[in-house]
Amino acid sequence: MDHAADPDPVLIRLREGFERIALVLRADLWAAAGDAGLNPAQAQVLALLAARPAGLRAKAIAAHLAVSAPSMADTLSALERKRLLQRTPDPADARAVIARLTEEGRALGRAFASATSQVMVALARLSPGEQADLLLTQIKLIRTLQQAGAIPVQRMCVSCRHFRPNAHPAEARPHHCAFVDAPIGTRDLRLDCGEHEAADPDVQAATWTSFADGSPPLRAPADD
Amino acid sequence: MDHAADPDPVLIRLREGFERIALVLRADLWAAAGDAGLNPAQAQVLALLAARPAGLRAKAIAAHLAVSAPSMADTLSALERKRLLQRTPDPADARAVIARLTEEGRALGRAFASATSQVMVALARLSPGEQADLLLTQIKLIRTLQQAGAIPVQRMCVSCRHFRPNAHPAEARPHHCAFVDAPIGTRDLRLDCGEHEAADPDVQAATWTSFADGSPPLRAPADD
DNA sequence: GCGTTTTAATTAGGACTCCTAATATTATGA
DNA sequence: TCATAATATTAGGAGTCCTAATTAAAACGC
Numbered sequence: 001m002d003h004a005a006d007p008d009p010v011l012i013r014l015r016e017g018f019e020r021i022a023l024v025l026r027a028d029l030w031a032a033a034g035d036a037g038l039n040p041a042q043a044q045v046l047a048l049l050a051a052r053p054a055g056l057r058a059k060a061i062a063a064h065l066a067v068s069a070p071s072m073a074d075t076l077s078a079l080e081r082k083r084l085l086q087r088t089p090d091p092a093d094a095r096a097v098i099a100r101l102t103e104e105g106r107a108l109g110r111a112f113a114s115a116t117s118q119v120m121v122a123l124a125r126l127s128p129g130e131q132a133d134l135l136l137t138q139i140k141l142i143r144t145l146q147q148a149g150a151i152p153v154q155r156m157c158v159s160c161r162h163f164r165p166n167a168h169p170a171e172a173r174p175h176h177c178a179f180v181d182a183p184i185g186t187r188d189l190r191l192d193c194g195e196h197e198a199a200d201p202d203v204q205a206a207t208w209t210s211f212a213d214g215s216p217p218l219r220a221p222a223d224d
Numbered sequence: 225m226d227h228a229a230d231p232d233p234v235l236i237r238l239r240e241g242f243e244r245i246a247l248v249l250r251a252d253l254w255a256a257a258g259d260a261g262l263n264p265a266q267a268q269v270l271a272l273l274a275a276r277p278a279g280l281r282a283k284a285i286a287a288h289l290a291v292s293a294p295s296m297a298d299t300l301s302a303l304e305r306k307r308l309l310q311r312t313p314d315p316a317d318a319r320a321v322i323a324r325l326t327e328e329g330r331a332l333g334r335a336f337a338s339a340t341s342q343v344m345v346a347l348a349r350l351s352p353g354e355q356a357d358l359l360l361t362q363i364k365l366i367r368t369l370q371q372a373g374a375i376p377v378q379r380m381c382v383s384c385r386h387f388r389p390n391a392h393p394a395e396a397r398p399h400h401c402a403f404v405d406a407p408i409g410t411r412d413l414r415l416d417c418g419e420h421e422a423a424d425p426d427v428q429a430a431t432w433t434s435f436a437d438g439s440p441p442l443r444a445p446a447d448d
Numbered sequence: 449g450c451g452t453t454t455t456a457a458t459t460a461g462g463a464c465t466c467c468t469a470a471t472a473t474t475a476t477g478a
Numbered sequence: 479t480c481a482t483a484a485t486a487t488t489a490g491g492a493g494t495c496c497t498a499a500t501t502a503a504a505a506c507g508c
Contacts, residue, residue: 010355010411011344015249017362017415018343022246024374025239027290030466039466041494059456066251071495073458078493095456095503119242120235122368130361131234137350137358138241144346150248187234191241254495263495265465283485295466297487302464319474319485 021119028117036108038082041065041075043112046084046101050109051192055100057090063152084108132186139189143208155196157189158211159204162197165211175211245343252341260332262306265289265299267336270308270325274333275416279324281314287376308332356410363413367432379420381413382435383428386421389435399435 026040033043044065049056056064062072076099079085084105090096101109123131139158145151157163157177167176173185179195190196199207210216250264257267268289273280280288286296300323303309308329314320325333347355363382369375381387381401391400397409403419414420423431434440 006338007340007344008348010359011340011347012338013411013413013415014347014355014359014362015341015344017359017366018242018245019249020366020375020378020415021242021362021369022249023290024369025243025246027374034467039493057456058458066247067494068496069457070459070497074494077458090456093456093504095501097457114230114236116231116235117239118369118372118374119365120231120239121372122365122374123235123238124232125368126361126364130364131238133357134361135234135238135241137354138238138245140350140354141343141346142241142244144349145245145248145342148342148345150251150342150346151244154244187237189237191237191244258496263464281485282487291465292467293486294468294488298465301487314485317475317485319472321486 024119025117028119029112032112032115032117036111038108041067041071042079042082042084043108045072045075045079045099046105046109047112048109049085049099049101050106050113051194053100053194055088055098057096057098058087059096060152061099066151079105128187135189136186139191140212142191153198155190155192155194157184157193157196158208159198160193160196161199161203162195163199163207165207166214166216169214169216174214248343249341252343253336256336256339256341260335262332265291265295266303266306266308267332269296269299269303269323270329270333271336272333273309273323273325274330274337275418277324277418279312279322282311282321282323284376285323290375303329352411359413360410363415364436366415377422379414379416379418381408381417381420382432383422384417384420385423385427386419387423387431389431390438390440393440398438 029040029043033040036043038046045061048061048064058072058076059069061076062069065072067075076085076087080087083102085099085101087097087099090098123134126134139156142151142154142156143158146154153159157175158165160177160179162177162179164176164178166174168174168183171183173183173188175184175186175189176182177184198204253264253267257264260267262270269285272285272288282296282300283293285300286293289296291299300309300311304311307326309323309325311321311323314322347358350358363380366375366378366380367382370378377383381399382389384401384403386401386403388400388402390398392398392407395407397407397412399408399410399413400406401408422428
């Protein structure tokens with residue numbers, strides 16, 4: 001397998017930690033989904049699409065949930081059979097289909113997305129500062145994974161054109177969202193915001209530098 | 225579902241972050257397992273048992289991987305068919321079965337447990353301090369989940385009778401492992417140590433207090 | 449403009465996970 | 479001792495998940 005230079009042991013431990021937590025997440029998902037007569041794969045699709053009123057292409061859903069397109073076709077068929085989802089042809093591309101939730105599906109998806117789980121109960125016992133640090137670390141990891149092509153582009157604040165890092169230096173909520181025109185702190189940063197609009201690559205890079213370094217914004221705040 | 229008082233939004237975001245990372249972990253596992261003609265469930269069993277030379281009961285394996293006993297029986301049968309694992313009756317309890325890896329299974333399991341993954345590549349880009357903080361946070365979460373009964377007891381340093389928190393205050397590696405008789409830093413803390421021996425509950429509680437607060441050890445270091 | 453290549457989705461086929469319920473067997477305890 | 483609990487497995491069934499092959503539409507090259 002990979003005998004070329006064993007990796008730093010701390011990396012293995014951190015991966016193990018994530019794996020342990022992932023097992024609990026999966027168990028939580030079985031519990032929540034099972035109550036509704038579904039399984040984790042179906043629940044994940046509902047939770048994902050609940051935040052996407054316009055729907056998503058089958059291929060994009062597969063990419064977001066890290067399964068193959070045929071696997072996703074199976075799951076979409078199961079959900080359509082259960083009247084929780086509809087597939088319609090994409091007007092912009094006759095090959096593609098767009099999957100949207102029905103009303104019932106949307107209600108279920110929202111419930112899955114906001115349901116309390118055992119992992120959240122454990123997270124609640126961390127201090128607010130630890131929660132903020134953890135969120136920041138997750139954002140860094142997700143950004144790296146995204147840049148490596150391991151996951152599709154996420155709708156995070158840090159890549160949004162409405163995001164103004166360190167617009168209010170030295171305050172508890174140093175950043176700013178120009179869309180809602182409100183200050184935001186580290187704990188408020190979204191991983192999947194419905195209002196996200198990707199900034200230009202150059203702006204994204206500059207925004208990230210400012211965000212990560214705590215330095216003042218590098219660009220004129222006039223493009224909104 | 226759970227309409228009683230929506231949870232703190234930051235908890236949902238943190239769970240989402242873990243979910244994103246969990247998807248990558250699963251994809252990594254498919255990739256590694258697929259190369260060996262296995263699937264994630266089988267690879268997880270091999271990785272778990274590779275660290276348990278004495279083997280583990282079927283029920284315990286199921287608990288560790290958060291699946292039902294019949295599901296685990298399926299997976300164990302698949303692995304036995306592939307000659308990667310053997311089931312033998314437990315001499316201490318004629319109802320129980322102990323699963324052990326064959327030589328081939330052990331080699332594969334070790335490879336899975338130490339293989340580099342996309343998540344580890346991303347983790348490597350964090351600073352050493354961030355890695356230490358993240359590991360500490362994971363330990364806190366895992367400990368809480370363990371106390372809540374969401375996961376079985378783990379073989380972590382912080383619950384081991386050989387662990388001496390803050391034995392070397394104000395040093396880079398403040399803790400100490402009496403088994404290997406060496407100082408250990410936060411980054412060295414194990415989540416699953418083969419030499420783990422559970423300390424008495426009272427001692428565990430005192431150890432945790434000292435560890436989490438950074439205060440000196442509360443007990444006489446004479447029980448080893 | 450028209451063939452070639454690429455892309456999106458699905459079907460086909462098969463291994464296997466995962467569940468609940470039921471069963472056999474052994475341990476535990478009133 | 480006899481009922482209860484615990485361990486594992488079998489039975490049955492839904493559904494995930496893969497790769498390979500297929501259909502159809504879009505994009506590209508010249």
